[in-house]
Structure formats: structure tokens, C-alpha cells
Amino acid sequence: MAIESVVEPLYRKVRQDIVECELTPGRAFSEAELGRLYNASRTPVREACRRLEHEGLIRIMPFRGYMIAPLSVAEFHDLEEMQLIFEPEAAAFAAERATPEELEEMRTLATYEYRVGDRTSYREFIQTNYQLHALIAQSTRNKRLFDVVGNIHIRLMRFFYLGLPFDSYGPALVAEHIRLVEAISSRNATEARCCATEHIRMAMERSASLLMSAIRFGEAVFDANSTLDGTIPNTRSRTRLP
């Protein structure tokens, strides 16, 4: 049997469901409830939840339960600020250190065209976007940097999966990706840094107008009541929210 045969798949599945907003931000749940949903006993559920909390996808309220981390303007702002700090430097290092194979794959990822209005294509684009940024981070050869950039993007993807900001600006985003990858490919660190900075700044501008209006300021997205698996909500879960 494979290594970590229960925790690892459980963790991945729950994380995916949170990232894709399949598990509603702000929703409260218990260990038993999550275990029922994913067919796992408490021990692996606990371990997966601990990991997810460390990544900022779940909140733990000691002795009181869990909740899918709510999305907030503050969170989004912090994440974009983090991108602006890390991504340009990552691009610069990538320009100096990426292998030819990595450059080749970057080109493939950057040229992914998605069909505006097509939901499936849009979701694929989100994944591709993540893979591209993760690959750039990977090719810095700095594991710490890779971890941080990866975590930032995982958190950001939840906002993207709300489905709002990309529909009109997708093509511009692709063009920026191509420019960025070209700069990295030509081993021009300075240019790569500039492209990345510009890319993030544009993304910030685009999202400022579109995404903000979709989030209740400083609060959870959507109604946070009701349980995850359709069972009758107990009295405690109804009162767990802030």
C-alpha cells in the first residue's frame, strides 16, 4: 500500500475542494462531519485540517470547531502585496537559473489560450496559471521561495475560482505571461523582473475593480450557515460564526 495512504489523498482532496470553493468559504464544520464526507476517521481528518490551517485554508477554533477560511478584502490585499514582493525576484532568479527543459515548459504553459465564457476552459486556465507561476518559482532553485510562492497562489486561486475577474481580461493576462517567459528565456533578469512587476501591477488593477465588489467587505463570502453533508445542522454549528 502507498505511503500515507489515508492522510495524503484526504488532504489533497479537501484542499482542492476548498481552493475550488466547492467547500464554501466561512462554512463551519466538525471533524466528524468532514470524516463522514470524505470517508475517513478522526485522526487523518485532524491531521489534514492542521495542515490546511497552517496554509491558511481552514480556521481552527479550539474546542469549538473548524471553518473553511473566509475570503476577505484584507486577505486578497495581503496576497497581492506578497506577490509584488516575491514574484519579480523569483522571475529574475529564474532567468538566471532555469534549465532549458523548464524554459520549454514555461513556453507551453504561457501560450495556453482559453475560450472566453467557457467555464471548463476558464478553470483549466486557472490551473495552468498556477503551474506557470509555480514552475517559475521552482526554477529559482530556492525551496523556501518555491514554498512561499506556491502557498500565495493556492490562496489566490480561491478568489479566482469565484469566477469573476478573468472573463474580460484573459487575453491581456496571456500576453503578459508570454512577455514574461520570453524575458526569462532570454536570460535577462532585469527585464524579467520588470515584466513580473508589471504583470502583478496590472493584475492588481484589474482585480481592484472587479473582484472587490464580489466580496462582502471584511466578511465571509456567501452564507456560512448549514452543514456540509446535508445532515440536520446541530445547534452548535449555527452559532459558531463570528
Added chain:
Amino acid sequence: MAIESVVEPLYRKVRQDIVECELTPGRAFSEAELGRLYNASRTPVREACRRLEHEGLIRIMPFRGYMIAPLSVAEFHDLEEMQLIFEPEAAAFAAERATPEELEEMRTLATYEYRVGDRTSYREFIQTNYQLHALIAQSTRNKRLFDVVGNIHIRLMRFFYLGLPFDSYGPALVAEHIRLVEAISSRNATEARCCATEHIRMAMERSASLLMSAIRFGEAVFDANSTLDGTIPNTRSRTRLP
């Protein structure tokens, strides 16, 4: 009784012991062994170890045991590179966003003088240094950034606790801290960014010559055999190392 009455103190104590190199880098151990050492049962031990692994202080080898994360040149290099990326930006944001109270505390922390050659004073200085950098990160008002800075410094402190790089250069370090805090206090973001960059660059130069020679290149520091608590080492722990 307090919240998380077993895991939290256990986690803190083990983390402290790892950071202070009380638990030797590279040393192998089992859950039961750690539980014996810190008077805890397996469940809290496992949880604490999972957290510490996520922070990069422990390595988990599935089905084979645990080890205190070894120190390596690669790790140190990655950490300094990370500092060079975010500390200048953190300083710049701090210059714009720190509260007067935070500025006041920064000044106190920056002026901590330590007595060269005094081991106790030196260890206090390491703590003070951490607190200063954490406070600067905190005053960016970006929680994500604060978390990352904290983790990077926690990891770096293990190298500092080896006790090598500071003894001759301590005063220079203090002077740099003071300049940095002055720049932040005067709300000069550009100047703060420069001071921080310079500070990290100097630190990198200083450590390059001193610390490197103390680490077996790419390998664990010190002999990694033998157990933690003086019990007779079992046959497995002797063969667990790479």
C-alpha cells in the same frame, strides 16, 4: 485549564530546543522517544512534529521515523536569499505603516548592546535580533508577510545558535540596526529599503567567511547518531540517516 494544554507547550518547548540546537541537527528519534523526553503521549507528539516539519525544523521519513532537520549550506543560502527579497520591502512598508508605539519599541530593540564573549548576552542578542525583525514585519500590517519573515528567522536562528558569526561583528550589526530603525522612524521608505538591503548584504558577507567553515558541506552538523534521552539506541535509529 488552558487551551491546547498539551500540544501547545510541547510544540513551543521542542521548537525552542531545536532552535537553540539543544536537539542536535540531524539526530534521529521516534515518537515514543520524544514523548518520553517531554512527558507526552503519542498524539500530541505527532501533532507537534507535524507542525515542526511544516516549519522545516523536523524531517519525517514515512514509516521510518523522524529527525531534527540537518543544517546545510544550501538551507542557509536559501534563507539569506529570502531575506534579501523581503526584508527591504518589509522595511519600506514598515516605514509607511508602523505605529508610534512600534517605532518606539524598535528603537529599544535596536539599541540592545551585547558584551562580546559573554555567552548569555550573546544568546539574548539573538532573541532581540529576532524580535526586532519580527516587529518590523508586524508593522507592515501584512499577516502573510509577518508569517514568512517569522519562519525564515526561526530557521536562521539555528545557525546563529551555533555561536560562530557574531562574536567579532556584533557591534557592526548593532550599528546597522540603528540606522535601519532611524530610516523607518523618519518614514523614509526608500532609505529604509536601502538600509535593509545593505544590512542583509553585510550579514551575508560576514557569515560567508565564518559560518560556512563550520558546516559540513550539504550535510548534517555534528554526529547524528545516538538517541536523545540516553536510552540504549535501538538498531533502527542507527540506520536511519542518509
Added chain:
DNA sequence: TTTTCACAAACAGTATACAGATCGTTGACA
């Protein structure tokens, strides 16, 4: 009717029992 307080349900935190994996050992065989 409103307030208070004790009780009970539900839950997280912890301890422990159980199952399955790993690896050193040992003994048979070449």
C-alpha cells in the same frame, strides 16, 4: 415574563489499542 443556573448534548483534545510497514537478525543453504 425575565433571569439565572445546573444539566446535557456535542464536540475537540488526548490516550491507547490495533494493523501494517520497515529493517536488522538469524539460520539454512550454497
Added chain:
DNA sequence: TGTCAACGATCTGTATACTGTTTGTGAAAA
């Protein structure tokens, strides 16, 4: 004497039992 496979000790991964906390509820008192 050297090699290899089966065994067993020991450990991690998982399930579950137990304990203590939190909080809603309802009865009793004001």
C-alpha cells in the same frame, strides 16, 4: 564462509475509547 530469505522486534499510521470543555436548554427563582 558468504548469500539470501523468512522471521520478529519496533516503529509509524490509523481507529477508537476516554476525558474535559463549551454552549444551548429548560426548570426554578425573582
